[in-house]
Amino acid sequence: MNTPSEMDFGTAHGQDVAEQAGVYKTLLESTRAIPWKIDWATMRFAYIGPQIGELLGWEPGSWRTVDDWVARMHPDDRDYVVNFCVSQSKAGVDHEADYRALTQAGGYVWIRDVVHVVRNADGEVDSLIGFMFDISERKRAEEEVLRLHKRLEMLSLTDGLTGIANRRMFDQRFQAEWNDARRSRKPLSLVALDIDYFKQFNDGYGHVKGDECLQRIAHALKEIARRPRDLAARFGGEEFILLLPDTSPDAARAIAESCVQAIAGLRIPHAGSEAGDAVTASLGVGTVVVAAESQPVDFLEAVDRALYAAKAGGRNRIETVPGTPAP
Numbered sequence: 001m002n003t004p005s006e007m008d009f010g011t012a013h014g015q016d017v018a019e020q021a022g023v024y025k026t027l028l029e030s031t032r033a034i035p036w037k038i039d040w041a042t043m044r045f046a047y048i049g050p051q052i053g054e055l056l057g058w059e060p061g062s063w064r065t066v067d068d069w070v071a072r073m074h075p076d077d078r079d080y081v082v083n084f085c086v087s088q089s090k091a092g093v094d095h096e097a098d099y100r101a102l103t104q105a106g107g108y109v110w111i112r113d114v115v116h117v118v119r120n121a122d123g124e125v126d127s128l129i130g131f132m133f134d135i136s137e138r139k140r141a142e143e144e145v146l147r148l149h150k151r152l153e154m155l156s157l158t159d160g161l162t163g164i165a166n167r168r169m170f171d172q173r174f175q176a177e178w179n180d181a182r183r184s185r186k187p188l189s190l191v192a193l194d195i196d197y198f199k200q201f202n203d204g205y206g207h208v209k210g211d212e213c214l215q216r217i218a219h220a221l222k223e224i225a226r227r228p229r230d231l232a233a234r235f236g237g238e239e240f241i242l243l244l245p246d247t248s249p250d251a252a253r254a255i256a257e258s259c260v261q262a263i264a265g266l267r268i269p270h271a272g273s274e275a276g277d278a279v280t281a282s283l284g285v286g287t288v289v290v291a292a293e294s295q296p297v298d299f300l301e302a303v304d305r306a307l308y309a310a311k312a313g314g315r316n317r318i319e320t321v322p323g324t325p326a327p
Helices: 002-030 051-055 066-071 077-091 136-154 168-183 198-205 207-224 249-266 296-312
Strands: 032-038 042-046 095-102 110-117 125-134 188-195 233-235 237-243 281-286 319-320
Touching: 002 198, 032 051, 042 066, 051 066, 051 125, 077 095, 077 110, 110 136, 168 188, 168 237, 168 296, 188 198, 188 207, 188 249, 188 296, 198 207, 207 233, 207 237, 207 249, 237 249, 249 281, 249 319, 281 296, 296 319
Parallel strands: 281 319
Antiparallel strands: 032 042, 032 125, 095 110, 110 125, 188 237, 188 281, 233 237
């Protein structure tokens, strides 16, 4: 039988525990983090902080089971997050997951759920406790950084003057298309062109007019290379190149002729040219069916030699790489 002093101690101890629990509850419910607890056996919410109402609009009483948690998750996030959290919880592993939670108003808020797995004396999962954090601002910042990164990456692959792809972009795409052509055994073509007597153009009309000339020609070439995998790039200076995957020799030659016609159609005066009274270009064309042992640099050099053969042959003309495969 308990003595009066023991009863007083027990009562006081119980009051202390209750007071401490009240203090902890007050602290939890005064933070921006949202505490919660789920009973593992029933998959029901034993508790969720009142802050959930302020953040998502759903009152605490509406969070009854994990089904409510699942239903209030963005469909694109649901399968991965649910499968991940269930597997980690079954394994008894603490974990965290980011997802978009549905608000009562129909919008979404980015949530980070930090989960701790509680085991009973037998080592079995007893419950899950955790905190939900609003990470919307962080996600917006991450998305802005990603957008800026993509923008910078695109700028690094774009010629600043003409707005079309630069040499770096061409090199990356050329290697990728070369590898694809090796696997598919489909023809890969290049059209390289150099503006005739461009130094004389700059000398006679000035560099501003020279820049305008390059811009107009670049735009015309981009209009010609219009298929999704085609690429028009500024190769350097007054030299341009068209990358044409899955393009036969006849089709590549026709595209080169379209380039000649498009440049002629611009009717850019060039009094200093020995090839005519308007801006013209010399072109080299080549097509390859990629063999296992062949290298892209060898094909590129062959097309470049054809270009310089066109220049040596009088300019304003098209030369084809010798040995180009028949269509």
